[in-house]
Amino acid sequence: MPETEVKATISKSTGLPRKRFYRARAHSNPLSDSHFPVPISPSQFDYSLHYPQIFPSSDQVDGSRKVQFADIGCGFGGLLISLSTLFPETLMIGMELRDKVTEYVKERILSLRVTNPGQYQNVSVVRTNSMKYIPNYFEKTQLTKMFFLFPDPHFKEKNHRRRVISPFLLDEYAYVLKPGGVIYTITDVEELGDWMKSCLENHPMFEALTEKELEADPVVKLLSSATEEGQKVARNGGQTFQAVCRRIVPSDQTS
Amino acid sequence: MEVEEAEAEVESNRDNVEVAPALISVHPDQTSVAVAVGPDLRVFDLLSGCAASLVDECGAPFHKDSIRAIRYGSGGKLFVSAGDDKTVKIWSTESWRCVCTVSSEKRVSAVAISEDGCHVCFADKFGVVWVVDVAGSDRKATPLLSHYCSIIPSLAFSPDGRFIVSADRDFKIRVTNFPKNPLSGAHEIQSFCLAHTEFVSCLAFVHARECPEGLLVSGSGDSTVRLWDISSGALLDTCEVAAKAGLLESNGEAEEHSHAVTDLCTTLNGSLIAVAIQSLQGIVLLSCDVSAQTLSFSKVVSIAGEAFVPTSLGFSPGEGKLWMVTGVSSLPACNYPPLARVRVISGIDVEQEPVVVRDDDIPGGERLLETLQGSASVDESAFLAAAEAVKTAMCNLLIKKQYPADNRESRKKTRNDRKLKN
Numbered sequence: 076m077p078e079t080e081v082k083a084t085i086s087k088s089t090g091l092p093r094k095r096f097y098r099a100r101a102h103s104n105p106l107s108d109s110h111f112p113v114p115i116s117p118s119q120f121d122y123s124l125h126y127p128q129i130f131p132s133s134d135q136v137d138g139s140r141k142v143q144f145a146d147i148g149c150g151f152g153g154l155l156i157s158l159s160t161l162f163p164e165t166l167m168i169g170m171e172l173r174d175k176v177t178e179y180v181k182e183r184i185l186s187l188r189v190t191n192p193g194q195y196q197n198v199s200v201v202r203t204n205s206m207k208y209i210p211n212y213f214e215k216t217q218l219t220k221m222f223f224l225f226p227d228p229h230f231k232e233k234n235h236r237r238r239v240i241s242p243f244l245l246d247e248y249a250y251v252l253k254p255g256g257v258i259y260t261i262t263d264v265e266e267l268g269d270w271m272k273s274c275l276e277n278h279p280m281f282e283a284l285t286e287k288e289l290e291a292d293p294v295v296k297l298l299s300s301a302t303e304e305g306q307k308v309a310r311n312g313g314q315t316f317q318a319v320c321r322r323i324v325p326s327d328q329t330s
Numbered sequence: 331m332e333v334e335e336a337e338a339e340v341e342s343n344r345d346n347v348e349v350a351p352a353l354i355s356v357h358p359d360q361t362s363v364a365v366a367v368g369p370d371l372r373v374f375d376l377l378s379g380c381a382a383s384l385v386d387e388c389g390a391p392f393h394k395d396s397i398r399a400i401r402y403g404s405g406g407k408l409f410v411s412a413g414d415d416k417t418v419k420i421w422s423t424e425s426w427r428c429v430c431t432v433s434s435e436k437r438v439s440a441v442a443i444s445e446d447g448c449h450v451c452f453a454d455k456f457g458v459v460w461v462v463d464v465a466g467s468d469r470k471a472t473p474l475l476s477h478y479c480s481i482i483p484s485l486a487f488s489p490d491g492r493f494i495v496s497a498d499r500d501f502k503i504r505v506t507n508f509p510k511n512p513l514s515g516a517h518e519i520q521s522f523c524l525a526h527t528e529f530v531s532c533l534a535f536v537h538a539r540e541c542p543e544g545l546l547v548s549g550s551g552d553s554t555v556r557l558w559d560i561s562s563g564a565l566l567d568t569c570e571v572a573a574k575a576g577l578l579e580s581n582g583e584a585e586e587h588s589h590a591v592t593d594l595c596t597t598l599n600g601s602l603i604a605v606a607i608q609s610l611q612g613i614v615l616l617s618c619d620v621s622a623q624t625l626s627f628s629k630v631v632s633i634a635g636e637a638f639v640p641t642s643l644g645f646s647p648g649e650g651k652l653w654m655v656t657g658v659s660s661l662p663a664c665n666y667p668p669l670a671r672v673r674v675i676s677g678i679d680v681e682q683e684p685v686v687v688r689d690d691d692i693p694g695g696e697r698l699l700e701t702l703q704g705s706a707s708v709d710e711s712a713f714l715a716a717a718e719a720v721k722t723a724m725c726n727l728l729i730k731k732q733y734p735a736d737n738r739e740s741r742k743k744t745r746n747d748r749k750l751k752n
Contacts, residue, residue, distance in 0.1 A: 110732070116522075208500075210524065215521065244476075244478065249518075279517055
């Protein structure tokens with residue numbers, strides 16, 4: 076019996092999980108206490124569980140190969156799937172707070188791995204609160220790209236501290252990003268777009284990419300086209316606001 | 331229904347036990363000793379042998395709610411007290427005049443004074459660390475850094491003044507570069523020290539000639555004391571203090587979190603570290619080998635004759651004396667005034683055998699006890715109840731509430747957004 080139940084959630088034609096079985100609330104409170112397991116430190120993050128083909132057992136984990144891209148609040152995983160084939164050699168992870176959505180992405184990756192042998196081995200997803208536990212997953216300067224696509228806008232001023240881009244959280248993102256690493260943000264809410272842009276541009280450890288650099292970066296195009304949220308905005312003819320910044324070493328940072 | 335009732339009971343118990351432990355701090359030149367219990371701040375001047383009279387233009391009482399943190403600056407000129415009344419008071423240790431009162435938006439959980447004595451930092455209950463420029467014209471608090479909504483029980487500056495270290499209840503210790511101009515924020519994180527499996531309750535530095543930033547020691551709800559290299563965040567050594575002190579064997583079926591480390595303090599040369607553990611009537615001494623970067627269990631110093639579980643420790647380096655206090659702001663369900671008991675251990679030295687000083691031989695004698703305890707003799711029967719209340723309060727504050735699955739479901743039903751629908 077349970078077997079057929081599991082199968083019912085997978086589409087017969089595509090072999091992919093069907094979204095309607097993974098409906099979740101649109102928002103989740105990042106301030107509430109978490110009751111899911113979190114690695115004590117990055118060294119305890121089990122790569123063999125997430126990338127079984129690349130790391131067949133937990134003893135053989137190659138210390139030099141680590142996750143480099145993190146999609147924070149990855150939602151249904153559209154961007155990760157696109158990035159996976161664009162950067163097949165790079166390990167990447169999605170972080171999502173809503174457990175049902177995380178389950179969906181997990182199933183989606185597993186089915187893609189089955190239907191496309193050899194592909195999608197470099198992507199995975201984890202259910203976590205990235206606003207609290209970023210340092211538990213990544214070491215200093217480990218990441219080269221971080222994505223914050225269509226985050227929860229939290230309009231009320233008293234809820235601004237729940238926003239995933241904030242001056243204090245940027246300190247932590249700067250810590251896990253390698254100098255030269257890039258942070259990508261996009262939203263369809265103008266107010267939030269302005270907020271993210273000003274937080275990033277006022278931070279001493281970030282600097283905006285130039286127009287030229289933005290055009291040359293293949294990832295920038297994916298921001299609005301690859302994600303489910305982005306496609307929805309495009310369908311409705313909505314506007315998007317993006318801010319893309321590089322992690323820099325501030326000049327007064329001598330010590 | 332039953333579930334809800336039980337839950338309501340648990341909740342009401344929690345409300346009852348919000349009490350603050352008694353705190354102690356010793357002037358680096360041992361000219362004075364301060365004890366805070368509940369809203370009372372008591373300072374004894376060891377040079378003149380009498381109570382220091384505190385002067386505050388804002389009037390008495392100085393604090394209107396429990397004091398949660400007191401500290402002398404390493405230079406000894408300043409003293410800071412702060413707590414649940416959302417005020418931070420900076421005192422001059424010469425005149426014992428309140429130099430300035432800074433208000434905080436939230437309750438204050440920890441304080442620290444920069445090595446040069448120019449900045450006072452404090453942490454609030456939302457995990458934000460604020461900085462005040464003591465010499466500046468505008469003594470308002472400016473946000474310095476933030477742990478995302480996690481209570482910060484301890485803050486400390488590295489001995490070379492380059493780093494500010496903050497510990498939180500999410501098991502993390504964050505080491506941040508303390509910038510030249512801290513009023514524009516401390517953005518550069520040097521490292522995270524990650525290995526504790528429960529809240530981190532206390533921090534202290536071991537001074538080392540070969541490394542100016544010192545070695546960090548931390549105590550935690552996981553009953554361990556750990557030694558860290560702060561520039562890399564590397565764990566150097568771990569000492570399972572509760573197990574080493576024999577607490578686990580004697581109490582096999584001990585409830586969880588019953589042996590949390592509550593406070594620790596290092597001697598000036600750092601070779602010995604005194605540790606206070608919940609349920610231990612006495613202290614544990616650890617020895618730290620700076621060059622080998624190891625921590626090892628040295629001995630337990632028991633306090634015979636009375637049930638004394640220290641809630642806070644302070645060290646006077648010149649005399650090799652460890653000051654201890656136990657006590658609580660109030661006892662739930664009984665009408666006790668704030669309770670404090672001060673004891674001293676002398677001969678804290680690798681060579682000597684530590685001795686628990688009798689009340690008659692305590693520096694400052696009976697007058698000191700009268701000042702710091704409120705009276706020379708204290709009702710001993712309340713001590714254990716006080717220690718128990720402090721323990722429960724600490725666990726409630728720092729350990730995430732775990733609800734059984736069905737209990738969680740019933741809580742969800744009462745969620746505000748669901749209420750609107752029904």
